[in-house]
Structures are given as C-alpha cells and as structure tokens.
Amino acid sequence: MLHLITLLFLITTTGFCSETPDAILRDMLWEQLIVLPSDRRPKVGLVLSGGGARGFAHVGAIEVLERGGFPIDVVAGTSIGAIVGSVYANGASVEKMREMVKKARFDQGTNLNSFGLLRLFLVESLLSTKKMESYIRSHIGDKQFHELKKPFACVAMDLKTGERILFKEGRVAPAVRASMNLPGLFKPVEYRHRYLVDGGVVDYIPVDAAKSLGAQYVIASVTEGDYTQAPITNVLLSLQQVIDIRGALLSNASRRKANFIVEPSVGDIDFYQFERSEESVERGVLATQETFERAKESYILSSMPSLITAWKNGK
Amino acid sequence: MGNRPMGWMLLPVFLFHSSYAGGLLDSIGTAESLLEQNKCEELLLNISDSWLKSLTTQNQKRAYWILGQCHEKTGHPDKALGTYQIAVRMYPKDKNLLLALANLFHRVELNQRARVIYESLVQKHPDFPEAHLGLAETYKELGLLNQAAKHYELIKDKKTSLHYAEVLRQMGNWDRSEKIVQSLLESAPDETAWILMAKIQRGKGDKAASLKSLKKASRLSPHRVDLLLMMALWLEADGQSQESIQIIQSILRKEPKNPLAQWVLAWHTLKSGRLTQCLEILSTLSQQKEAPFIARVSKAMHATLEKPNSGAPDSLSTFNFQPTSHD
Numbered sequence: 001m002l003h004l005i006t007l008l009f010l011i012t013t014t015g016f017c018s019e020t021p022d023a024i025l026r027d028m029l030w031e032q033l034i035v036l037p038s039d040r041r042p043k044v045g046l047v048l049s050g051g052g053a054r055g056f057a058h059v060g061a062i063e064v065l066e067r068g069g070f071p072i073d074v075v076a077g078t079s080i081g082a083i084v085g086s087v088y089a090n091g092a093s094v095e096k097m098r099e100m101v102k103k104a105r106f107d108q109g110t111n112l113n114s115f116g117l118l119r120l121f122l123v124e125s126l127l128s129t130k131k132m133e134s135y136i137r138s139h140i141g142d143k144q145f146h147e148l149k150k151p152f153a154c155v156a157m158d159l160k161t162g163e164r165i166l167f168k169e170g171r172v173a174p175a176v177r178a179s180m181n182l183p184g185l186f187k188p189v190e191y192r193h194r195y196l197v198d199g200g201v202v203d204y205i206p207v208d209a210a211k212s213l214g215a216q217y218v219i220a221s222v223t224e225g226d227y228t229q230a231p232i233t234n235v236l237l238s239l240q241q242v243i244d245i246r247g248a249l250l251s252n253a254s255r256r257k258a259n260f261i262v263e264p265s266v267g268d269i270d271f272y273q274f275e276r277s278e279e280s281v282e283r284g285v286l287a288t289q290e291t292f293e294r295a296k297e298s299y300i301l302s303s304m305p306s307l308i309t310a311w312k313n314g315k
Numbered sequence: 316m317g318n319r320p321m322g323w324m325l326l327p328v329f330l331f332h333s334s335y336a337g338g339l340l341d342s343i344g345t346a347e348s349l350l351e352q353n354k355c356e357e358l359l360l361n362i363s364d365s366w367l368k369s370l371t372t373q374n375q376k377r378a379y380w381i382l383g384q385c386h387e388k389t390g391h392p393d394k395a396l397g398t399y400q401i402a403v404r405m406y407p408k409d410k411n412l413l414l415a416l417a418n419l420f421h422r423v424e425l426n427q428r429a430r431v432i433y434e435s436l437v438q439k440h441p442d443f444p445e446a447h448l449g450l451a452e453t454y455k456e457l458g459l460l461n462q463a464a465k466h467y468e469l470i471k472d473k474k475t476s477l478h479y480a481e482v483l484r485q486m487g488n489w490d491r492s493e494k495i496v497q498s499l500l501e502s503a504p505d506e507t508a509w510i511l512m513a514k515i516q517r518g519k520g521d522k523a524a525s526l527k528s529l530k531k532a533s534r535l536s537p538h539r540v541d542l543l544l545m546m547a548l549w550l551e552a553d554g555q556s557q558e559s560i561q562i563i564q565s566i567l568r569k570e571p572k573n574p575l576a577q578w579v580l581a582w583h584t585l586k587s588g589r590l591t592q593c594l595e596i597l598s599t600l601s602q603q604k605e606a607p608f609i610a611r612v613s614k615a616m617h618a619t620l621e622k623p624n625s626g627a628p629d630s631l632s633t634f635n636f637q638p639t640s641h642d
Contacts, residue, residue, distance in 0.1 A: 018541040021575035022608035028548045029612070031517070064458055067486060282459070289458025297608055304615040311586060 026293065029300045033307060034069050041306040043073045044299070045215025046088075047207050047258065048081030050180075050200030050247060051223035052240070052271025053280055055080030056101045057264035060284020061221040063094040068292055070219070070299070074151040076209035078199040081221075082154035082179035083136065086172055089152035090140040100139060101277045129177055129186045136173040145169045153209040154179040155199035159188045164202040166209055185239060204247030205254035217302050219295060220258040221284065224248055226267030240271050260298045262288045343374040346381050355385040376402070376409050383415055387422075395419055410440055414449065421453050429453050437466075444470050452478065460486050473499070480511060489519045506536040522553050540566060544575045551579055551586075559583065574606040578613065585620070594620060 033041060046065070048058040058081060065072060077085030087097060145152060145168055153168040156178035167175035178189040178196035188195035199206065207218050227244040231237060255261060264287035269276050288295075300307075349358040358381070367378055379402035386395035399416040406412055413432055420429035433450035436443060451466035460482050467479035476495050483492035496512045509532035516525035526549055533542040543562050550559035560583055566576040581596035597620070600613035 018539060019545065021541070021544065021573075021606045024541065024545050024548060025575055025578060025609055025612065028552055032552065067460070285458050292458070297611075301611055301615050304612070305619045308616065308619050
C-alpha cells in the first residue's frame with residue numbers, strides 16, 4: 001500500500017500541472033511560426049563545431065531539434081561537424097546517424113596503424129586521410145554540394161597561406177575530408193592548388209559559413225574540450241591541444257555572432273575517444289533538451305516581424 | 316553494515332523533538348498506519364532514536380523509509396535526503412530505500428543523480444515497476460524519450476499511460492499517443508486526459524477537434540484559468556475572435572492585469588486594426604514582470620509595429636489596419 005502511495009505521489013507531482021502563461025503563448029506562437037514557408041520567416045542555420053569524438057554530441061542536438069520541429073534550413077560544420085553536417089544535410093535520419101556513431105572509430109578513413117606511425121616517426125612521412133573520402137561517400141554518395149537536401153558548407157584552412165577556405169560547391173567528400181584533416185599528423189589535402197588542413201584551426205564554430213548560405217538566425221552546437229585539463233602525453237594530443245586552444249580563442253567571436261548556443265557538457269571527452277561517441281550523443285540530447293524551450297523563445301522573438309506580417313496577411 | 320555506527324551518530328539531526336521520544340509508537344505497524352493517515356507531524360514527534368534502535372533490521376529499514384516519507388510530506392526534503400542517505404549507507408542493497416532516495420532526487424530535479432540509482436535498481440530488479448516508472452519519468456525529464464518510452468512500455472499500468480502518451484506525443488507519434496488517451500477517456504474521462512487529447516489533435520492539425528477537447532477539459536475543471544486562456548488563444552489563432560474575446564473579457568473582469576489575457580486582447584486589437592490601442596497594451600505588458608516571455612514578446616511586437624519598415628520580410632507600411640474610433 002505504501003509503495004502505491006509513493007508511486008502515485010511520484011506521478012502526481014511530475015508533469016500535467018497547470019500551464020504557465022509564458023508556456024501557453026510560446027507554444028501557440030511556435031505553432032504559427034513553424035508552418036510559415038521558409039522564405040517568410042528568418043532562415044535558420046545550424047552550425048556544428050569541431051571537436052573529434054566530442055562532436056558526435058551534434059547528433060544528439062539534431063535529434064532534439066528535429067523532434068521538436070525546429071526548422072533547420074541550412075547547415076555548416078567544421079571538422080567532425082562537417083562530417084555530421086554533411087550526412088544530416090544529405091537527409092539522413094537521426095536513427096541512421098546514431099548507427100554511424102556506433103560504428104565510428106578514430107582510425108576510420110586514415111592509414112593510422114602501427115606501420116603508418118612507424119613511417120611517420122622514422123621517415124617523417126605524414127599519414128593519409130585518403131580513405132576518408134570513401135568513408136564520406138559510403139554515407140552520402142559521390143555528391144556535389146548542390147545535390148544535398150539542405151544547403152551545406154564546411155571550412156578548412158590552407159596550410160600555405162593560413163586562409164580560411166569555405167566550401168559550398170563542388171564535390172562534398174574531398175571538402176569534408178579537408179575540413180577534418182588534422183595538421184601535423186595527416187598530409188594536407190591537395191585540392192584546387194591548395195594544401196588543406198582541419199578547419200578548426202581558423203573557424204571552430206563556422207557561423208559565417210552558415211550566414212554565407214543565407215542563414216538569418218544561427219543556432220550553434222559547440223563541443224569544445226576543456227584544454228586546461230587535457231593530458232599532453234604524445235604528439236597527437238599536443239597537436240589537438242594547439243587546435244583546441246586556437247579554436248577556443250577564435251570561438252569567442254563566433255559565439256557572439258550566433259543567436260543561440262547549445263553547449264553539451266563534453267569537455268572531459270578527448271577528441272580521439274571514439275569509444276565514448278555514444279556518450280557524446282546522449283550529452284548532446286541532454287544539453288539541447290535542457291535549453292530547447294529557450295531556443296524556441298529566442299527564435300520566436302527574432303521572428304516577430306515575420307509573424308506580424310503573417311497576421312497581416314490573415315494567416 | 317560497517318557504516319552503521321556513523322549512521323546512528325548522524326540520525327538525531329533528522330529527528331524532530333527526539334526528547335519527546337517514548338513509547339507512543341508500539342510497532343512499525345502503528346507508524347505505517349499514521350503515515351497512511353497522513354499524520355506525519357504526530358509521527359515525527361513520536362519517533363525516537365531509541366525506538367529505532369529497538370527495531371529488528373527489517374523494521375528499521377521500514378522505519379527509515381517512513382521517517383523520510385514524513386519529512387517529504389511535511390515539506391522538508393533536506394531532512395528526507397539526510398534520512399535516506401544515512402539509511403542507504405546502512406542498508407545499501409535495500410531497494411525500497413534506494414527507490415525513495417532516487418524518487419527524492421527526481422522530485423527536486425537532480426535527475427542525473429536519480430537516473431544512476433534507478434538504472435542500477437532496474438538492472439538488479441527487472442521486475443520492480445516503481446523503479447521502471449521512476450526511470451521512465453527521469454528519462455522523460457532529461458529528453459531521452461526513446462528510453463523513457465521503453466520503460467513506460469514495460470510498466471503497462473493504466474495509471475502511467477497518460478505519461479506514456481505524453482512521451483509519444485513529444486516524439487511525434489500522434490496515432491499511438493491518441494489511441495492510448497482515447498482508451499483512457501473511454502474508461503475514466505478527466506481533465507488532464509482531455510488536455511493531452513487536445514494537444515495531440517492540434518499537433519495533428521485537427522484544430523476543430525482540439526478545441527472541442529479543450530472545452531471538455533475546461534468544463535471538467537472550470538476553475539482553471541490556464542485552460543480558458545489557452546482556449547481563447549487557440550480560438551483567436553483559428554479566427555474565432557468573437558468567442559475568444561468573450562472569454563478574455565470574462566477573465567479580465569476577475570484578473571484585470573492577467574498578462575496573457577492582456578496579450579490576447581492586444582493581438583485582437585491589432586488584428587482589428589486598432590494599432591494605437593494595441594501599442595498601449597503592449598507597452599504596459601512589456602513592463603510587467605509576472606510573465607517574462609510575454610513581456611519580451613510584447614516589447615518585440617511594439618518595436619516592430621512602431622517601426623513598420625524595420626525588418627519584416629514584407630513591408631508593414633501596407634498593413635491593412637481597419638481604422639476605428641479607438642484610433
């Protein structure tokens with residue numbers, strides 16, 4: 001009997017309370033906003049940061065946004081964000097992306113093995129990410145940017161000039177490969193006379209890339225590491241530490257340009273810990289769920305002119 | 316058991332008036348009976364550490380559980396937490412004490428801490444419906460809806476099916492969700508089921524049916540102003556302004572400053588072309604603190620309407636306001 005009391009106590013004290021005036025209005029305005037055609041409301045850009053295994057949290061963020069009906073019109077990503085972003089822009093379901101995460105390994109798409117490492121240290125021959133292109137193609141096919149279901153852009157850096165290179169046309173697979181090509185360990189990707197490496201060095205949270213695709217409202221999923229706690233015990237970790245520090249410094253400016261930031265708590269996951277990828281996804285879900293109503297409110301407030309225009313037109 | 320002495324040292328902190336202790340509680344059964352009768356104050360006055368010490372191990376576990384429940388019911392979750400924590404340290408395998416601790420964490424929204432306990436409970440006791448329910452609720456709060464659905468599915472209890480239906484609604488599984496609520500309404504119609512049905516129907520795009528369901532909910536619970544406000548808002552959104560404004564006026568007679576009622580009024584005046592009146596209401600609303608989102612929406616609307624060419628995709632200068640005597 002006492003168990004039943006506890007059970008009922010638990011049930012009646014959670015959920016189904018009376019709704020707050022704010023929540024009632026938010027839900028109604030949201031309902032009105034998301035049925036507007038994409039050209040009659042601010043275009044939403046989803047921006048996915050770099051971060052290695054941490055970046056799989058983007059899949060969790062996408063899961064909550066999709067489930068809640070948050071309109072995503074364009075996508076931009078750097079490094080791991082470029083991989084997740086390209087697959088999502090190609091129309092993959094959340095279930096399919098979760099499957100991809102389950103199978104993900106750090107050495108996937110590279111020749112990172114004992115022989116490769118031996119060559120790297122003995123004859124300073126950098127490793128190759130050539131197989132990454134086939135990995136990308138296995139998920140999206142050999143597509144051009146304009147063939148993706150949602151407009152998509154990704155970012156890399158030209159190692160010779162330090163320029164930020166924005167990809168939004170041409171073939172997707174080499175662009176994504178270039179965007180996640182860790183410098184110092186992997187050979188730069190030679191593409192259109194450029195020597196391309198990981199975009200995280202110059203644009204960790206590519207808000208401008210989304211804006212270049214026409215985004216008027218940007219929601220960014222940021223998966224920075226806590227570089228103050230990172231162990232720097234080998235070459236790989238030192239290189240990543242440099243990217244993380246540089247990324248963190250650059251990200252301040254990008255953060256200011258985004259309208260809303262979702263920041264999953266993944267700082268303790270190292271970029272190479274792909275065995276923790278599913279943990280990352282879950283943390284992405286948790287962080288996005290926690291802030292989802294605020295994100296909706298933020299987008300509604302940015303869309304008031306559109307809503308007023310719709311009311312004017314009797315919608 | 317090794318931690319038991321420490322538990323005894325800390326326990327008096329969580330007992331009320333232990334100096335009153337003494338023989339009023341003759342058995343654990345009396346304590347349970349007082350809890351069932353909700354006589355928690357009386358129970359707390361009569362529980363003493365000497366009484367607790369005199370109990371058998373099994374009864375001690377029950378006594379701690381009862382003590383924690385009493386603290387929760389009398390509005391002292393901190394004391395309840397202390398009680399459960401001590402008890403769990405003494406009896407780390409007791410599933411009822413662990414459940415009580417997890418339930419408390421869940422109630423105070425420490426969902427990650429609750430989750431860890433629930434997960435270990437369902438792993439060790441797969442046939443423990445209360446733990447599955449707690450875990451389902453916790454997953455729901457955390458947004459892990461797929462996992463929540465799995466555990467609701469395992470419970471298969473009518474009392475929890477409304478929550479299961481809500482999870483399915485949030486997952487966009489309209490048909491399944493509607494079916495569950497429909498069957499609930501057939502057996503025992505109540506306001507919460509009608510509200511959920513209204514939301515499901517609105518989510519599916521059946522606005523007429525959703526308004527009917529909401530009206531049924533409101534009829535069952537006429538004191539709920541939130542339902543009337545929701546109805547007025549939906550009616551206004553669906554173009555049934557006359558009915559909407561009647562509801563709003565009746566609310567405003569009782570609560571003249573109700574922010575949502577005021578907002579619906581502002582929206583109505585805007586759609587009726589009475590811009591000046593609308594701006595006046597919005598200006599007042601943007602100052603109020605009771606509903607912060609309504610204040611921000613009002614401010615944003617006011618700014619947009621005051622500067623008609625400032626960013627709307629289509630120029631607002633052509634807004635088809637119908638001039639009235641108010642303007």
